[in-house]
Amino acid sequence: MPDIPNFTQESATVVRNEPVSQGVYLMRLESPQIAQAIQPAQFVQILTDPGLSPFLRRPFSALRVEGNTFDIIYDVIGPGTGRMQNAKIGDTLNISGPLGQAFNPPQQKRILLVAGGVGLVPLAFLAWQHPNRRSDMVYLMGAANSTRMPNMDALLPQDLTRHLATDDGSLGYKGFVTELMKDHIIPNDTTILTCGPHPMMARVAAIAAQSGVPCYASLENHMACGFGACVGCVVEYKAFETDDRRYRRACLEGPVVDAHAIVW
Amino acid sequence: MTETNNELDLSTKITNDLTIRNPVMMASGTFGHGAEYASLFDLSQLGGIVTKTITFHPRAGNPPPRTAETPSGMLNSIGLTNPGIDGFIAEKVPPLAALNTCRVVSIAGTSDEEFAEMARRFNDLEGVDALEINISSPNMKDGGMLFGCSETSAHAVTKAVKAVSKLPIIVKLTPNVTDITAIAKAVEDGGADGIALINTLLGMAIDVNTRRPILGNITGGLSGPAIKPVALALTWKVVNSVSIPVIGMGGITTARDALEFLIIGASAVQVGTATFVHPGAALEVIDGIADYCKTNGMANLSELIGSLHPPQAH
Numbered sequence A: 001m002p003d004i005p006n007f008t009q010e011s012a013t014v015v016r017n018e019p020v021s022q023g024v025y026l027m028r029l030e031s032p033q034i035a036q037a038i039q040p041a042q043f044v045q046i047l048t049d050p051g052l053s054p055f056l057r058r059p060f061s062a063l064r065v066e067g068n069t070f071d072i073i074y075d076v077i078g079p080g081t082g083r084m085q086n087a088k089i090g091d092t093l094n095i096s097g098p099l100g101q102a103f104n105p106p107q108q109k110r111i112l113l114v115a116g117g118v119g120l121v122p123l124a125f126l127a128w129q130h131p132n133r134r135s136d137m138v139y140l141m142g143a144a145n146s147t148r149m150p151n152m153d154a155l156l157p158q159d160l161t162r163h164l165a166t167d168d169g170s171l172g173y174k175g176f177v178t179e180l181m182k183d184h185i186i187p188n189d190t191t192i193l194t195c196g197p198h199p200m201m202a203r204v205a206a207i208a209a210q211s212g213v214p215c216y217a218s219l220e221n222h223m224a225c226g227f228g229a230c231v232g233c234v235v236e237y238k239a240f241e242t243d244d245r246r247y248r249r250a251c252l253e254g255p256v257v258d259a260h261a262i263v264w
Numbered sequence B: 001m002t003e004t005n006n007e008l009d010l011s012t013k014i015t016n017d018l019t020i021r022n023p024v025m026m027a028s029g030t031f032g033h034g035a036e037y038a039s040l041f042d043l044s045q046l047g048g049i050v051t052k053t054i055t056f057h058p059r060a061g062n063p064p065p066r067t068a069e070t071p072s073g074m075l076n077s078i079g080l081t082n083p084g085i086d087g088f089i090a091e092k093v094p095p096l097a098a099l100n101t102c103r104v105v106s107i108a109g110t111s112d113e114e115f116a117e118m119a120r121r122f123n124d125l126e127g128v129d130a131l132e133i134n135i136s137s138p139n140m141k142d143g144g145m146l147f148g149c150s151e152t153s154a155h156a157v158t159k160a161v162k163a164v165s166k167l168p169i170i171v172k173l174t175p176n177v178t179d180i181t182a183i184a185k186a187v188e189d190g191g192a193d194g195i196a197l198i199n200t201l202l203g204m205a206i207d208v209n210t211r212r213p214i215l216g217n218i219t220g221g222l223s224g225p226a227i228k229p230v231a232l233a234l235t236w237k238v239v240n241s242v243s244i245p246v247i248g249m250g251g252i253t254t255a256r257d258a259l260e261f262l263i264i265g266a267s268a269v270q271v272g273t274a275t276f277v278h279p280g281a282a283l284e285v286i287d288g289i290a291d292y293c294k295t296n297g298m299a300n301l302s303e304l305i306g307s308l309h310p311p312q313a314h
Helices: A032-035 A080-084 A117-129 A130-138 A177-184 A200-212 B036-039 B082-098 B111-120 B151-164 B179-191 B227-240 B255-263 B283-295
Strands: A007-020 A024-030 A045-048 A059-060 A064-068 A069-075 A092-099 A108-116 A137-143 A159-165 A190-195 A217-218 A234-236 A247-249 A256-258 B012-015 B018-020 B022-027 B048-050 B067-070 B073-076 B101-105 B130-134 B169-172 B194-195 B201-204 B221-224 B246-249 B268-271
Touching: A007 A032, A007 A069, A024 A064, A024 A080, A024 B194, A032 A069, A032 A092, A045 B169, A059 A069, A059 A117, A064 A108, A064 A117, A080 B018, A080 B283, A108 A117, A108 A130, A108 A200, A117 A190, A117 A217, A117 B018, A130 A137, A130 B012, A137 A177, A177 A200, A190 A200, A190 B227, A247 B012, B012 B073, B012 B169, B022 B283, B036 B082, B067 B221, B073 B227, B082 B101, B082 B111, B101 B111, B111 B130, B111 B151, B130 B151, B151 B169, B151 B255, B179 B227, B194 B227, B227 B246, B227 B255, B227 B283, B255 B268
Parallel strands: A108 A137, A108 A190, A137 A159, A190 A217, B022 B048, B022 B268, B048 B101, B101 B130, B130 B169, B169 B194, B194 B246, B246 B268
Antiparallel strands: A007 A024, A007 A092, A024 A069, A045 A059, A045 A092, A064 A069, A217 A256, A234 A247, B012 B018, B067 B073, B073 B221, B201 B221
8 A cells, every 4th residue: 555654634724715716716724744745636635614514524636835835726516615715814724634646747758737627736736846847848727618717827837838728718719628639749758647527537538548648637536534544536447457456546546547547 | 642541441352352452443444454554543552453344355346436425424335345365364464463453354255154264264363363244234235234134144154153263253233124133142142252333324325416326336334423323222222132242333433422332331432434534533532531431530441331321310
């Protein structure tokens, strides 16, 4: 089993909590130990309610680190994220992490980052954490429409090349973000990283397979524990040595997986 | 955290021959095979650990999604993912031998013979102190709860395991039966050294937008605080039906929850789903039990176990 280095629980203080697009919020948490340790694609588990509703923690990956703080982006969907939306500056949240395997950029390769919705987060962190590789990166971002598209200038490094797409054409390219991919894939030279809604990632994986380039996906599976104990968040692999390796945990062996190896 | 305290003895018997240092164990299926988490937890502070259930052959488990959150709890349909007995003995038992806590291995078979053969394989293995016989998983179509729902089959499987095993045998019961005391008596009569209960309650959840079941396996097992009152009542019934030690579990999240089970007569408790939310929950439960005993002037946990008073008279 992979080790879980630096795992800790902290009482994190909310220092920012503001909308970045319709229903999507950025929260900055002061959390010295986790801020120091967290890497791209790793996540924290936030206890949104100290009572029992919701009962389970909610996983969020980091957008960027600044000093003792790190940022997350969340879509207000249910009671847990609803409580987060109502958190005031100075409130504290019980968080644990960092969890999951970090993504390390491939050596001497162009990197195509394909993001949808809040899937923008781990890919943006990769760009923030590797300034010396940014000139090798292109960032493609999709959203339903302009009101759901955050101001990416505020979330991405200024020197990162980016192209936006919206389903209705209200901002950037009209259509799916995956339709922008072909122009940026150089066979034998490009590695694709993707995070977003499942159908989008499945399409990214299919395009990568057609183009014969490596592709890694950061999965957003539902999780209970986040540290490998419940074995609930599994993803199915196409090939496995023994039956017990057919399904592997998104939280522990992932969240980044080889997009060509899993069943979409 | 918890320290050895000369004035307070928290030790308890989970079978007549097996004493553990305190009454709090990690429940099967919520803590891997134990040793994986030695870097996150000081396992020597625990009363014991129960491994994820092992089957004879390796098992992939059920298709995802495998969990669904429900009010004050969760459904799971993991389906006993495990490396099989050969893989388990080769890879997971050696790390268990190094752990300074009571190590219970949970096993599930598809026939009396398979249960017995698995039990036999654990004889004389260093690192295993007892077996928990899982006849209660709602997620195993070819075994599990099938054995735990009838007195005849529960008795037969217990007897088959006892005939070959040199280890203390604890049988884990399902709440999904008409009369759990009949099953408890059947396994006691079959020779069980202890009883653990409850496994999860059969449950289901639907996504009303898609009108599909949320779980890939359609149904699953409900656990977490939502089931605690059910678990407590069933544990109370079983404690009053058998004379072997009973380990109570089901939704235990805090020391107060654990105290309720001990007061009604459980010799020990297991903490399960709470660990998913609060990895250190079991350690806090131990501390809370110790505090309660001290506050109430108890020197020995036996003063607490089964100390239930009758209802308030009006």
